Amino acid sequence: MSKVITGATMSLDGYIAGPGESGFEHLFAWYESGDVTFESTHPEIPFTLSETNAAFLHELTDSTGACVVGRHLFDITDGWGGIHPMNVPIVVVTHRVPEQWIAEHPGAPFTFVTEGVKAAVDTAKQLAGEQNVAVNGGTMARQALQAGLIDELWVSIAPVLLGDGTPLIGHFDGAPVVLEDPVVTAGERATHLRYRLR
Amino acid sequence: MSKVITGATMSLDGYIAGPGESGFEHLFAWYESGDVTFESTHPEIPFTLSETNAAFLHELTDSTGACVVGRHLFDITDGWGGIHPMNVPIVVVTHRVPEQWIAEHPGAPFTFVTEGVKAAVDTAKQLAGEQNVAVNGGTMARQALQAGLIDELWVSIAPVLLGDGTPLIGHFDGAPVVLEDPVVTAGERATHLRYRLR
Numbered sequence: 001m002s003k004v005i006t007g008a009t010m011s012l013d014g015y016i017a018g019p020g021e022s023g024f025e026h027l028f029a030w031y032e033s034g035d036v037t038f039e040s041t042h043p044e045i046p047f048t049l050s051e052t053n054a055a056f057l058h059e060l061t062d063s064t065g066a067c068v069v070g071r072h073l074f075d076i077t078d079g080w081g082g083i084h085p086m087n088v089p090i091v092v093v094t095h096r097v098p099e100q101w102i103a104e105h106p107g108a109p110f111t112f113v114t115e116g117v118k119a120a121v122d123t124a125k126q127l128a129g130e131q132n133v134a135v136n137g138g139t140m141a142r143q144a145l146q147a148g149l150i151d152e153l154w155v156s157i158a159p160v161l162l163g164d165g166t167p168l169i170g171h172f173d174g175a176p177v178v179l180e181d182p183v184v185t186a187g188e189r190a191t192h193l194r195y196r197l198r
Numbered sequence: 199m200s201k202v203i204t205g206a207t208m209s210l211d212g213y214i215a216g217p218g219e220s221g222f223e224h225l226f227a228w229y230e231s232g233d234v235t236f237e238s239t240h241p242e243i244p245f246t247l248s249e250t251n252a253a254f255l256h257e258l259t260d261s262t263g264a265c266v267v268g269r270h271l272f273d274i275t276d277g278w279g280g281i282h283p284m285n286v287p288i289v290v291v292t293h294r295v296p297e298q299w300i301a302e303h304p305g306a307p308f309t310f311v312t313e314g315v316k317a318a319v320d321t322a323k324q325l326a327g328e329q330n331v332a333v334n335g336g337t338m339a340r341q342a343l344q345a346g347l348i349d350e351l352w353v354s355i356a357p358v359l360l361g362d363g364t365p366l367i368g369h370f371d372g373a374p375v376v377l378e379d380p381v382v383t384a385g386e387r388a389t390h391l392r393y394r395l396r
Contacts, residue, residue, distance in 0.1 A: 012353065012393070013367050014212025018374065026374055155210065159380060159393055163373030169211050175361030176216065176224055182357060184389060186382040193389060195210070195357055
């Protein structure tokens with residue numbers, strides 16, 4: 001059955017971005033951790049992974065049928081130029097639909113939802129079919145967790161302390177949330193932990 | 199050679215205590231994760247661990263020759279009644295020496311240092327001999343990290359989201375700090391990660 005997963009690569013001290021959107025070269029060093037080329041919709045972005053990391057990333061991408069992202073990430077990536085690296089439909093939670101961007105990217109598999117994260121997850125589930133829905137970390141993850149929508153947390157811990165920045169989840173209503181013991185994959189420049197919510 | 203280690207049990211979202219000193223039943227569930235009794239100086243505190251967790255805790259305690267803690271932890275534990283669970287000398291970083299407590303606990307292996315964390319670590323190294331110095335998480339870890347005193351980080355990640363509380367390190371000068379890939383021990387109710395600083 002389709003599951004709703006959230007997750008991110010975070011620093012050991014719990015940040016998915018350092019201060020002022022910094023630290024990505026440390027957080028995503030595992031994307032350049034070896035010799036295994038990973039097919040991406042964006043060939044200009046190098047993905048050359050270790051075997052362990054490539055197997056993990058394949059498991060993530062092969063099982064994902066749609067993503068839910070927030071407007072902030074959509075804006076800073078300019079909607080990935082119209083095609084997400086995971087090559088799946090994207091549901092963007094937003095207050096205002098970006099009509100001009102849509103006109104400039106005809107056919108891009110992007111859906112804009114203005115009724116909040118639950119409506120976005122419902123839309124993404126329909127798009128994903130039997131596959132999983134991936135909810136982006138940060139604000140989207142927090143809102144989905146608070147709404148009781150999350151089944152699993154997939155966290156890749158990068159070996160770096162950033163000291164400050166954007167937390168994985170941040171303060172949320174309904175804490176504490178107890179998880180099952182994780183499935184552990186010891187990769188290079190990332191330790192991948194997959195938790196089910198208890 | 200003697201190493202200076204800091205670490206703690208923290209939630210997946212990076213807190214060593216929840217709001218208002220809460221969440222310890224989740225953070226330290228791994229202390230009651232099985233049938234292996236762990237010898238402690240405080241027999242009233244149950245330590246019944248899984249085999250994996252017991253082996254990890256033995257590796258930690260057997261290699262530790264002295265601990266550095268802050269005054270806050272000393273106060274909330276009342277100095278562990280004069281004997282730390284790890285049964286090693288304790289160096290307390292403080293602004294004022296608690297003369298009355300010392301008088302009430304004659305012979306307790308506690309040293310009070312008022313010249314800051316570097317002096318405390320130096321004192322602890324002398325007490326530890328060939329064994330390691332363990333610096334407590336939180337404020338002490340942050341100050342020691344900023345002073346360049348830390349060799350390794352040992353972090354046990356408990357499968358819980360606390361949402362808020364006391365961070366493992368918190369904001370520090372000199373970020374980012376890049377670490378080597380960790381030694382991973384997949385325990386029950388805790389994933390143990392041991393990092394060397396790069």
